[in-house]
Amino acid sequence: MDLNLKDKKALIFGSTGGIGRSIAEALIKEGASVYINGRTIEKCKAIAQEIGAAGFYAGDLTQKGIAANITGQMITDHKGIDILVTNTGGPKKGSFLEVDLEQWESDFQSLWLSVVESLQKALPAMSAQKFGRVLLITSLAAKEPLPGLTTSNGLRAGLAGLVRSISNEYAKDGITLNLILPGYTNTDRLKALNLSEEKVKEMIPAGRLGEPEELADLATFLASPKAGYITGQSIAIDGGVLKGH
Template sequence: MDFGLKGRRALVMGASAGLGRACATALVKEGATVALCARGGDRLQATAEAMGAALAVPCDLSQPGAARALVREVVAKLGGVDILVINSGGPPPGGIESITDTQWQAGFQSLWMTAVDSIQEALPGMKAQGWGRIVLVTSTAAREALPNLTISNGLRAGLLGLVKTVSNEVGPHGITVNAALPGYHATDRMKDLGLTDEKVAPQIPARRLGRPEEFGALVAFLASEPAAYINGQSIACDGGALRGF
């Protein structure tokens, strides 16, 4: 299948490692011109060079205004952003009594305002050309709360409402907005949370962690031309782990 992505300009956030890297790699392989961001300059630069990305922008998405400045810079350097993949580092675990106000604010800035700000900045260009793809990388926790991931569960559930609302608003302009929900994939984030294959695999119908490139393939498809009629959806890539329909 031809994804129709040759020459399309994509911005993938949080893409020096893990799922973001896999999304960016898949888009590069499909012929898109890809810009990446992450905080760490060295790893980011090396990743961008390894995959053949066009641009690497150091950016800390937990800082107010960072996502706006990032999109503006990429638009200025690539001439526009046709595909926006919103992704950032996961918030720390913890129960309701242990999480500090500072942690809530950081999570809100990083997960929520990054989505709002980057969508607002990217939309005018997408509307002007009558074509755009926005994919929010979130989590199956948006649909089924995971133990001890209070910040993630709370904010990500709300973000599905944002995706649905914005998809209704921008659909008439040839723009789709969808959420891609990873289950358990083998990345540094999973190691940091102590979620090993042995612990997690028995709960997953596929009986293994996902490979990041399996998730990247979903995101590349949602960004593609043939996915034009998929809008406002939340689609899991989780080996069947979500129990609900």
Template structure:
């Protein structure tokens, strides 16, 4: 299936490993000109070289203004921007009585304001070109909040509303905005946590972890011409883990 991504200019945030890396790799295979961003300059250079990406940019997106700077740099380097995939690392765990003010502020910047900065920086050039795709990678916790994950559950839930309101404002300009809600996927980060994988998969109706390439296929489709009438949606990819609608 030709998704019409050949020559499209894409930026994938948080792409040196895991789900972001899988998304960027899939877009490169589809012929897009892809720029990557991650905190570590060494890792992002290696990732870009490994997949044949057009550009690798190192930046700490938890710093105010950093995300907008990255988007502006990529627009200049690629001559514009057609696709933006917003992906940031998860904040620390903790219950409502444990999380400090500093952790809330850091989570606000890294999860919420980095997304806002990215959209504000990318949307004008997409509107001008009458075509654009903005995809936010959030989490199933956005729809089914979990105890001891106050920061992640709280801010990611708000990102679903941000997706909807942004989509309403940009739809008439040919720009779609959607969220993808990953469940448990087989990534390096998940295995670093040394969680009881057998116990986790037993709670998933599919009885397995998701494969990063499966999520990458969904995100790449949402970035395509064929998904032009899909906007304002929050789509879970979780093997049936979520219990709600």
């Protein structure tokens, strides 16, 4: 199937590794011009070269204004944006009383406000060209709380409401917005959480972890013009963990 992604301009946050990198690689294979992001210039430069990205915008999404600056800069530099993927590193673990206000503020900035900041810049540009694809990488925690991931459980649920609201406003402009909810996916993030792989697999009907490339295939379709009638949705890719939501 030709997904008509050739020369589409894509900005993918949090894409020097894990899920974001896999999405970047998949879009590059389809001929898109992909701009990647991560916290340091050195790593962005190395990964951009390795995967054949068109360029990069380094910046730390826990810092106020960074997502807005990067998105605005990308639109100015390349005269528009067709595809925006919001993504970043996962938050620290902690039960409710272990999470102090500083962590709430930092996680709110990186998981929530960075998304708002980049949408405020991208939507007017997409609207002007009557085409846009926005994908938010969140988590199955948006629908089913994960043990100890308090800020993720709280903040990610709200993003689905925000996307439903915005997708109502922008559907007529040819812009779709969808959330992808990864389940247990084989990346450095999962390793850092230090979970027992055996126990995790027992919770997954498919009996195995997801691969970031599988998620990237879904993202690539949703980012394409062919997916123009899918918007406002939260789509889990989790081997069957979530049910009845």
